[in-house]
Each structure stands twice: as C-alpha cells, then as structure tokens.
Amino acid sequence: xxxxxxINGNTIQAREGETVLQAARANGVHxxxxxxxADLSPVGACRLCVVEVEKMxxxxxxxxxxxxxxxxxxxxxxxxxxxxxxxLEMLLTxxxxxxxxxxxxxxxxxxxxxxxxxxxxxxxxxxxxSYPVGADQNPFVFTDFNKCILCTRCVRAxxxxxxxxxxxxxxxxxxxxxVAGADVSMLExxxxxxxxxxxxxxxxxxxxxxxxGKGRAHQFSKVRxxxxxxxxxCNFDFNVRDGKIVKVTSARDAYVNGMALCVxxxxxxxxxxxxxxxxxxxxxxDGKFVESSWDEALDLVAExxxxxxxxxxxxxxxxxxxxEENYLFQKFTRAVMGxxxxxxxxxx
Amino acid sequence: MTNNIADIDNxxxxxxxxxxxxxxxxxxxxxxxxxVRRGAKLIxxxxxxxxxxxxxxxxxxxxxxxxxxxxxxxxxxxxxEGLEDKEFVAQRTEGFDEWRKVIETYTPARVSEITxxxxxxxxxxxxxxAGNKPSTIFYAMGITQHTVGHNNVLTIANLALLxxxxxxxxxxxxxxxxxxxxxxxxxxxxxxxxxxGYQRVADEAARAKFENAWGTKLPSKPGLVVGEMMRAARDxxxxxxxxxxxxxxxxxxxxxxxxxxxxxxxxxVVSELFMTETAQLADVVLPAASFAEKDGTFSNTERRVQRVxxxxxxxxxxxxxxxxxxxxxxxxxxxxxxxxxxxxxxTWNYEAAEQIMQEIASVTPSYAGITYARxxxxxxxxxxPTKDHPGTPILHTEKFTRGKGLFSPVEHQEPAENPDxxxxxxxxxxxxLQHYHTRSLTGRVAGLDQLAPEERVELHPDDxxxxxxxxxxxxxxxSRRGQVEARAWVTDRVGHGVVFMTFHYADALTNxxxxxxxxxxxxxxxxxxxxxKVEKK
Ligand code: SF4
Ligand code: SF4
Ligand code: SF4
Numbered sequence: 001x002x003x004x005x006x007i008n009g010n011t012i013q014a015r016e017g018e019t020v021l022q023a024a025r026a027n028g029v030h031x032x033x034x035x036x037x038a039d040l041s042p043v044g045a046c047r048l049c050v051v052e053v054e055k056m057x058x059x060x061x062x063x064x065x066x067x068x069x070x071x072x073x074x075x076x077x078x079x080x081x082x083x084x085x086x087x088l089e090m091l092l093t094x095x096x097x098x099x100x101x102x103x104x105x106x107x108x109x110x111x112x113x114x115x116x117x118x119x120x121x122x123x124x125x126x127x128x129x130s131y132p133v134g135a136d137q138n139p140f141v142f143t144d145f146n147k148c149i150l151c152t153r154c155v156r157a158x159x160x161x162x163x164x165x166x167x168x169x170x171x172x173x174x175x176x177x178x179v180a181g182a183d184v185s186m187l188e189x190x191x192x193x194x195x196x197x198x199x200x201x202x203x204x205x206x207x208x209x210x211x212x213g214k215g216r217a218h219q220f221s222k223v224r225x226x227x228x229x230x231x232x233x234c235n236f237d238f239n240v241r242d243g244k245i246v247k248v249t250s251a252r253d254a255y256v257n258g259m260a261l262c263v264x265x266x267x268x269x270x271x272x273x274x275x276x277x278x279x280x281x282x283x284x285x286d287g288k289f290v291e292s293s294w295d296e297a298l299d300l301v302a303e304x305x306x307x308x309x310x311x312x313x314x315x316x317x318x319x320x321x322x323x324e325e326n327y328l329f330q331k332f333t334r335a336v337m338g339x340x341x342x343x344x345x346x347x348x
Numbered sequence: 349m350t351n352n353i354a355d356i357d358n359x360x361x362x363x364x365x366x367x368x369x370x371x372x373x374x375x376x377x378x379x380x381x382x383x384v385r386r387g388a389k390l391i392x393x394x395x396x397x398x399x400x401x402x403x404x405x406x407x408x409x410x411x412x413x414x415x416x417x418x419x420x421x422x423x424x425x426x427x428x429e430g431l432e433d434k435e436f437v438a439q440r441t442e443g444f445d446e447w448r449k450v451i452e453t454y455t456p457a458r459v460s461e462i463t464x465x466x467x468x469x470x471x472x473x474x475x476x477x478a479g480n481k482p483s484t485i486f487y488a489m490g491i492t493q494h495t496v497g498h499n500n501v502l503t504i505a506n507l508a509l510l511x512x513x514x515x516x517x518x519x520x521x522x523x524x525x526x527x528x529x530x531x532x533x534x535x536x537x538x539x540x541x542x543x544x545g546y547q548r549v550a551d552e553a554a555r556a557k558f559e560n561a562w563g564t565k566l567p568s569k570p571g572l573v574v575g576e577m578m579r580a581a582r583d584x585x586x587x588x589x590x591x592x593x594x595x596x597x598x599x600x601x602x603x604x605x606x607x608x609x610x611x612x613x614x615x616x617v618v619s620e621l622f623m624t625e626t627a628q629l630a631d632v633v634l635p636a637a638s639f640a641e642k643d644g645t646f647s648n649t650e651r652r653v654q655r656v657x658x659x660x661x662x663x664x665x666x667x668x669x670x671x672x673x674x675x676x677x678x679x680x681x682x683x684x685x686x687x688x689x690x691x692x693x694x695t696w697n698y699e700a701a702e703q704i705m706q707e708i709a710s711v712t713p714s715y716a717g718i719t720y721a722r723x724x725x726x727x728x729x730x731x732x733p734t735k736d737h738p739g740t741p742i743l744h745t746e747k748f749t750r751g752k753g754l755f756s757p758v759e760h761q762e763p764a765e766n767p768d769x770x771x772x773x774x775x776x777x778x779x780x781l782q783h784y785h786t787r788s789l790t791g792r793v794a795g796l797d798q799l800a801p802e803e804r805v806e807l808h809p810d811d812x813x814x815x816x817x818x819x820x821x822x823x824x825x826x827s828r829r830g831q832v833e834a835r836a837w838v839t840d841r842v843g844h845g846v847v848f849m850t851f852h853y854a855d856a857l858t859n860x861x862x863x864x865x866x867x868x869x870x871x872x873x874x875x876x877x878x879x880x881k882v883e884k885k
Contacts, residue, residue: 020403139795163381163403193799194374210795223659226646229784230555230637231525232353232375233648233727238640238659245640245660255726256353256652263782263799264375264790269640271792272663276622279664289633292746294665297632298672301590302679304631308588309680310567314577317538318593318669319527322644322656324704325670326529327536327544329592329679333571335562335695336677340549340571341586344538345532345594 007070009011012168014067021049021062024075031075032084032113034202035151036063038063039252039259040160046151047087059083069101081117088119094128096146097121103142104204107217128228138186140193140267141208148178148205154197161200161260166191178205193263199250200259210267211239220247224254227265228320232256244274303338305337315343349519351484352650352729352741353852356380358518361476362484365415365504366399366490366876367806371781373488373524379437381809389480391473393418394490395776396806396848397841407471409843410463412774413494418470420760423451423510424491425474432478432514440753441509447755454760455572460758464843478511482518488776489526492877494824495764498869502756509753515744525649527785532647534561535715535730536708540571545712554789561711563692573871575864581609588615590625592669593636598851603859604830619669619741624788625854634672637662643701646736647730651740653718654727674698763877764865767845771827771879772795773811774846775861783852790852803856804837806848807882812838815884822885825849827878830860833885847882 002013007020014023019042022030026043035046044061051062053070059080062073074080077121091110099105131145155167155178170179181189198206220239227234235254239247246265252261263323271277281297282289305313317329326344333342356362356379370377376399384390384403393415401407410418411655426432427448437444467580467604477483485508491500498755504521513519525531544587547554549570559566566651572580580586582605589610597607610616610629618630627633641662648651653699674696681693698704701863709718717732717739728739744753767774783790791794805823807815817823819838825847834849834856841849849858864876 013417020711060653078438127748128592139798160385161378162381163378163385185538187799192370192374193795208623224655224656225639225657225659226528226648226654228528228789230373230528231649233529233646233650233652234372234375235653235654240460240659243660247629253725254652256648256654257375260375260378263796264784265375267795268784268790268793270794271621271789272638272640272660274792275640277663277666278622278627278633278636279666281665282630282633282635282779284631286747294667294675297634298675298679301617301632301634301675302682305590305617305676305682306589309615311569311571312585312587314572314580314589316574316577316594316596317533319530319533321529321669322639322642322701323529323532323536323647323653323708323717324644324701325592325668325673326533326538327704327708328670328673329697330537330539330543331562332673332677333567334543334558335564336680338541338565338567340567340569341577342538342571343540343574343577344533345527345574345596 003067003069005067005069005073007073008075016067019063020051020053020065020073022065023067024062024073029075031062033063034109034113034149035153035199037153040153040156040200043152043156045259046149048084049085051079052080054075061309080192084113085117085119086113088117089122091149092119092122096147097149098204102147102204103207103212103216104147104293105216108204108236109202136180136186138191138193140195140214140263141186141191141198142207142209144205144207145178145276148179148204149203150176151202153200153202154178154206157196157200161196162194163194164190164192167197174324181322193267194261195263195266196260208247208267210270214246215239222249224251227261227266229268234261236261236265238269270294311339313337313339317342321343349520349522349650350514350743351517351522352635352652353379354519354521355742356484359388359482359484360384360518361391361480363391363393363473363477363483363485364400365393365485365487367486367488367490367524368394368396368400368490368778369524370399372526372779374668374781376524387475393473395843395846406469406476408465408473409470409653410465411843412776412846413496414463414493414760415494415500416496416503417454417459417462417503417760418465418760419507420451420454420478420507420758421456421463422474423458423507424454424459424723425471426510427451429475431475432510436455436512437510439757440747442752443755447506447757450757450759454860475861477507477513478685481513482516483509483513484518484522485513485521486524488524490876492523492870494872495865495867496712496761497756497867497872499761503758505753506755509755514753515742516745520742523649524708529646530647531651532645532653535647536712540573542707543711543715544708558711563695570628571792574785575866575871575873576611576653576779580604581613584612587613589613590617590619593621593627594617595624595786596856597629598854599860601825602821602856605864608748619672622788622792624786633664635664636672637666637668641666642668645705651729652727653715653723653730655720655723666771670698670701670704764874765828765863765877765879767879771881772845773880773882775825775827775878775880776846776848776852776876777858777862779852780850783850786854803834803849803853803858805834805882806839806842807836808842808844808846809838809884812836817884824883824885825861825880826883827861827863827880829863831858832856832858832860847880
C-alpha cells in the first residue's frame, strides 16, 4: 500500500517503511545531510536534515522519521534554515580552516553544506581540538581527527559494510572522539585496510594515504573497470590525472560490490607505474637480456615457433589476461600452431 | 557458482568448507559476515581456524584430506534423522539407492575417527545444513587441491542433492574461483580439451564448427595440461613454449623441476609486466600492458562477464597481449604459407578487443548474447544464449545439465603423502589477504609489503613447545623434495601436527616442498597436503 504525504505543498507517494528523507529524495526534494548515507543505518545525529511536520512538535530529523499517511512536511522554512546554519556554525567552531590543502576539498560534504547555507568562517576563539595529524601508522588510511564531525559513518561503514568493528566513539564530553578499538592503532584493533571508512567519511578526517597530494576530485577523470586480483570481480573507478593512475574510488552503483573493496582492489594499483615495469622487448644474447625493437622480437618469436609447430609447442595462457586475449591464445595454439596444448594455471 | 553473489543475502545457512573466504575472496567474505549479522547460521569446516571461525555458529577442524568422510558422515546423519528432501530426491535425482549403501557405512563414530571431529559437532553440522534451509555450500582450493579433489566436489553435490539445496534462491553450490579471470579463461577455451563454452576438442561436430570459423584444419587430440607440459619439456618432447603472465617457476608444485624443464626448452617466450623468476628463464620477453592499459572483459566467479576498460596508454613500449599474439600469428603464418595454404593470416586482423568478443559470441552458445553495449553497466551472467536473454543468475532451477542429478558414491581415501616418522607434520598451503600468488603485483605495492613483509609458518603452540620454538624463531621446513627456511607464527589457527605456509615469497619457496601428485580426473596437484619435517634453525 503506497502512503500519501505532502512535502512542501506537493502530494507524493512513498512506500511503507521509507523515511521522510528517502521519500523526499526520491521525489527530487533536496534535504542536506552529513551523518546519513544511503548504505548505512540512519542514526539522526547531525541534525542537518531536520524538517517540520504538522501536528508534531519541534524540528525532527528526517533520516529517522518514518513516513505516515497524510503527513504534511516542510523542508525549508526559515526556522529550519536557521537551525541548519546553527548546526554548521557549531561544526566550524571546531574545524581547521584547512580546505586549501585538504584532500577532501571538492568532495567534502561539510564543505558542500557550508557553501549551500553560506555559513561564514567563524571567528570563534575558544577551544579547538588539536589531535596529531596522520598519527595512525597504518599504510593506507590517513587520519586527521581535527576534521572529524563525529557523524559515525566510519563506525557504521566498518561494522555494516566490512563486518569489522574497528571504530567506536569514546564519550568524553567535549573530548568525544572517534577511536580504534580501546584507543589503539587501527591495525591493533583488527583493521583489514579495506578503506571503507575513508570512502564513507564525509570530510577530510579519514582519507586514502597513498594518493595524498596527488590531486583532488575535480582534477581526475574516472574510468570504471574490474579488479585484477581475485574472482569476486569487484568494480571500481580508476582516477586518472595526466595519464597516470593516482587513486581508486569505489562506487555505489558497482553492481557486484557497491562501495565495498578489499585492500588489494582499493590500494593495490601501485604496480602499474612501478619503475620495475618492463617497457621494451628483451632478447637473450649470450645469456644476457638485450633490449630490442618489437619487430625484431616478433620476427624472432615467429621464426622459432614456426620450427616447432604441432605437439612440440605448448602455450601457457593466463587467468589474469582478458577473455579476448585468452580466446586468441587458444585460437593461435590450435589454428596456427596445430596443437591443443594450451592451458592456464586454473588449478593453482 | 550455481548462484549469484548477491544471493548470499537469501541464505539461512552458509556452509563454508575449504575456503578462507575473508582473505581469498574478501568482498564475498564481507557479504558472509553481513549474513551472520542478520542472523544466518554459518558452519565452517577447515583444518585451520581461519578468520570466519570467530563468527561461525559451528567451527569444525577436520584433519587435512578427510573432507569426503566429513560430508558422507553428514549425509549419514541427515538420512538417519529423516532430514532429507524426499520430494526433491524422488523427482530430480537418480542413483540414490546405490549411493545410500556407501553412506550407511559412514557412521558418526567412524567419521569422527577419520576426521578428528567430535560426534556432537557432526550432528550439529548435519542438522543445521539440512534443517535450517535454504543452505548454500561455498568451497575453494581447500576442496579441489587434493588427489581426491574431483571426488570432494562430487560429495558436496551429493549433499546438496540430498537436501534439495540447489537451484533456488539461497540454496546452491558455490565454488569460489581464485584468480580474477580463471572462470573466463576456461570459458573461452584456454584448456587442452575444450574450445570455447566447454565444446569438446574430441567432438567432431565441434571441431568442424571451429575449422569452419577459423578457416583451417584443427588437431583432434586433446593437448597437455600444465603439469604434463612441464614433464614433456623436461623429457624434451615439448621444445617451445609461450607463457603469458604466469610465474610458474614459483607457483607450480615442485618448482625445482619446473625450472629444469624451462631450461631444457629450445625456445621460451614470456609475456610479462615484470622480470619474474619465470621471465628470467626466457629467450624473449615481451613487455605486456597491464589491465589499466587495455580494453576487454573478465568473467568473475559467479559467471558474470564484466568490462575492463583502458584508463591510460600502455607504459613505455608495452603492448596488450592480444596485439602481440596477433602479430606473431600473422608472422608464423607468413613463414609457413608457402607450404601450407590453410593458414589464414587474414583471420588475425583485429582492430579492437570488442571485435574479438563479437567472434567469441559467434562461436560460443553460452556467450552468444554478449555485446559490449549490453554488459556496459552490470555485466551479464552466462549462459546468455541470445541477444535479448537477461543472463542466468541461478543455475539448475528446473533441471541439471545432464537431466537428473546423479548421486555419486564416493569413498574416503587417504592423501597421497601422509605424515610418518621421518616427516611427521602435514603441510597445507594457501594465500593471505594482502598478497596475490607470487607477489609479482602486490610485492610492488609498498603498503601491502609493509603489512605482510615475509613468510610466517603457522605452528600450533603445543608443537612449538615440543620443538622449543618461540614465536618469530627461524624454522627449517623440509619435505622429500626440498627445504625452506622461514619464521614461525605460533598460533592455534592450525591444529596439532599441521603447519601452514603461503606460496607468496621468493625467499621461502614453499612450492619446493609440495607434492606434484594430482587428482586423476581434474589433474589438480595436492597442494593442500604433504608431509614435512619442522626443525628449529
Ligand atoms: S579500513 Fe576497513 S577494516 Fe579498517 S577501520 Fe576502515 S572500514 Fe574498518
Ligand atoms: S572520521 Fe569521518 S566518518 Fe568518522 S565520525 Fe569523523 S567525520 Fe564521520
Ligand atoms: S577488490 Fe578485493 S575482493 Fe574485490 S575483486 Fe579485487 S581482490 Fe577481490
């Protein structure tokens, strides 16, 4: 049974069990959020998504409010806008004015919300946190909790997406703080370095370490591809800048894996531009490899293989190569070399 | 996999056997953890208490190489308690009565004796799998890398047939394929006995079809599998080889002999990204483009054919492997053309990967419906027989490939090499989360190496105490074939008398130890069991 409700004077239909936030977004009404993420369970913590509902008192968080028949919702009254500005101002009183050199610039949800509500930088002179920047010594996730807005998306991403429980909130009043395990290092707390927490963090508090300083969102072009490591076949986006792979980002619409990736898929791309890459054909002469042109190498390969057609030849294909390549390997072995001795390391 | 990955969300019971899923197929592993979070039951059967053991409803530790006894024992209990799916067995299977006779001999007491698993746990496992349905069995190399690997797989199928746990949402048999495109390389015929889509080389009609498609005569005799190639090279009957992107000198069982074999060849060409142990042995090394530098497709473990896209130009003078093989094909044909007119260099003029896929689709019924446009966003799961077929997330929903599901009576058989007085430990091998195979890729990612810099031999604390070994001490592990030195990780992940090592590290060449004995049908080497001696160095 669809549920009828009114948002900003327009009647819309929602499904039972949906929240007001979901119903609004599905109908093109933009409500800002920070702690909410569509993949994670809603917690109603940041209060940016507050709305007014007829016959209900005060401002209510839309992300945890279930739709009900006949509900009348307002999403942008002056009172609501005031409240959102207040929330953002409060966040800025304890946030470094660091956007110029922040990894998250351009992809930061706090920045977007502050811009949308035109909240000026506060001259607040009171207490600000000063946590050591980049303190956690793990290789892949960079931590800067001065930029943390305590939205707990990292906590939920680790628990709900990755199935680990690395992050938690240590409750200490003003010093409320995101901690790994019992305030130990991430690796000690059982982190698998999947990078989900960084992918779900809305600010520059948790970011990818290997790509630090290598560019920001607007400088990359993205190319969707399939992971080269295991048989799960996760999809992700290569972030390319000046002809180089500088980063991998996960994508909600990746059909097999969504935002989830493992440490190899998300951070295991460095080999592509490694200085050890072979870049020229090599021919062994007197026991030593000598660089050659492609033509010379191909002619030599063809000449030698032509002498061993039939069962004197064998092709070891590759479970890392594409389908198209493996197809040609077996076609070559069978049609040109005249043997069926083509196999790959499927059994290893 | 008979079912798709997302179908894990529909399972009530997950039975994971011989798969360290959270390390080998990490994102499937996270999906399993999510299933447990929502209340699904998890049975884990593995000689090692791998990560999933910590969240399993039931963890059982079978002695390496005793899976058949365990699975037959569960079937025995299921029958005894009347938990089988009688309707399914009657309507969709055959061979039940024969099979039952074998199963009757696998009493809980006998199975407990063979496997080392407590009788109570056998009952719990059987009741969960057969009673808390739908259930899916997940397995990987822990099942297949045995001399009884093929029989292990049959035994798993028997259990699924008995309980009707197949062909439905949440109910399936899911082998998890290791490498990114091992499924696809098989699908497109990189196998000595099959053309694409598992059409047999020995089948005349299939051969005629490919002769027609490629315009040339084709050999009818099935070719050699990897292990046989290596032996033939050593004997001098195979004289030339082309190896693409596989570091066999390190990944193959009994690596010493592989190096010998490669050295004996008249000519070896290797296509590689890096100067691997195998490339060192080559006469010509062709620099290959990485997956970031080319277009194409990979087929994942759930049979989903997905796009690989070129993100950057090839590094240096690298070329894609498909371009290299086309060039060589044309040139070999050129050399031979005067004598043999049936070589067709003109069938090697491909402009783009997409054109190759069009050819694959034209000769492969299960890939027939694929176009790059159709697989652009989500891929498609084969079989995809026509251009408007939506793909097949779940196999065997109405019937099996052979019609009825066949119960195969299978008896327990001891591994090819069991521990004895001289080599008293069982060595089992595998991979870890941070690395892949011989590290030719992951060893060049500084952070991954930082996380897992060296080999660690997993050794049970009681065994360690007996040998006077502390965590981190150097060990010498030796088998009938070789010896390796590495540090100890004293942990009860492994059971008594069992040690675990990976085959990732060149300075601890685990495959110098492993046994080349293979399964007679699947020809997979028994990498999961061999006998070794462990000493403090
Ligand atoms: S990297 Fe993954 S496992 Fe580690 S804390 Fe973040 S989400 Fe959790
Ligand atoms: S670290 Fe990021 S995701 Fe975690 S609570 Fe802080 S801002 Fe939110
Ligand atoms: S990201 Fe990890 S789990 Fe996904 S395909 Fe790559 S290696 Fe496998």
